[in-house]
Amino acid sequence: MTVKQLLMATRNHTKYLLFRPIFRQHGFEVITLEDIQTDGVPIAETGETPAENALAKARGYHSWQYPWVFGDDAGLKIDALNGEPGLEARRWGGRFTDDVSDQTWLSYLMDRMKGVPPERRTASFFAAWVIIAPEGSEYVRDVKFPFRIATEQIRPISPGSPISAVIIGPEKDIEARSKEIAREFERWGILAELLESLPE
Numbered sequence: 001m002t003v004k005q006l007l008m009a010t011r012n013h014t015k016y017l018l019f020r021p022i023f024r025q026h027g028f029e030v031i032t033l034e035d036i037q038t039d040g041v042p043i044a045e046t047g048e049t050p051a052e053n054a055l056a057k058a059r060g061y062h063s064w065q066y067p068w069v070f071g072d073d074a075g076l077k078i079d080a081l082n083g084e085p086g087l088e089a090r091r092w093g094g095r096f097t098d099d100v101s102d103q104t105w106l107s108y109l110m111d112r113m114k115g116v117p118p119e120r121r122t123a124s125f126f127a128a129w130v131i132i133a134p135e136g137s138e139y140v141r142d143v144k145f146p147f148r149i150a151t152e153q154i155r156p157i158s159p160g161s162p163i164s165a166v167i168i169g170p171e172k173d174i175e176a177r178s179k180e181i182a183r184e185f186e187r188w189g190i191l192a193e194l195l196e197s198l199p200e
Helices: 013-025 050-061 102-112 174-188 190-197
Strands: 004-008 028-032 068-078 122-132 138-149
Touching (some): 004 013, 050 068, 138 174
């Protein structure tokens, strides 16, 4: 099998760990923005939905040099906080800058959740995945992953994903989340469909 290269339009190491197994299983060598030369100007994420932002990121890096590109964007809705932080999860709707530390973000979350009982600590990721194939066709998948937030930190923070330290039940570590994502990719079926259509 010829190894194909896929560019993930992200610098987030946690995302790389989450998605790499899925793409590798389909014969892709996976690289991220950390592995390539860019002009240093990030793609503007001004969309009103995860799909709009994921498309912008994928389109921004799709080229003859990077014919397979994957872009994603996700928001976070916490039910007890009336849906905060929303689409700008890292920036918490503008409260923080992109370079906010994981610990600062997590401490703010836990402070806001003080006194919320376990049964009301429900939340969900709402995300969009985009794959752009070599000829430029675009494929979009909207997904949602519900979970609950612990009353205290239950594991070390996965760099770039402070919420990972308080996601509970069942296991929600990187390996478990990657398997969850893999099941959703299997339901989507687009990778297998695209690869089957490629000429020998």
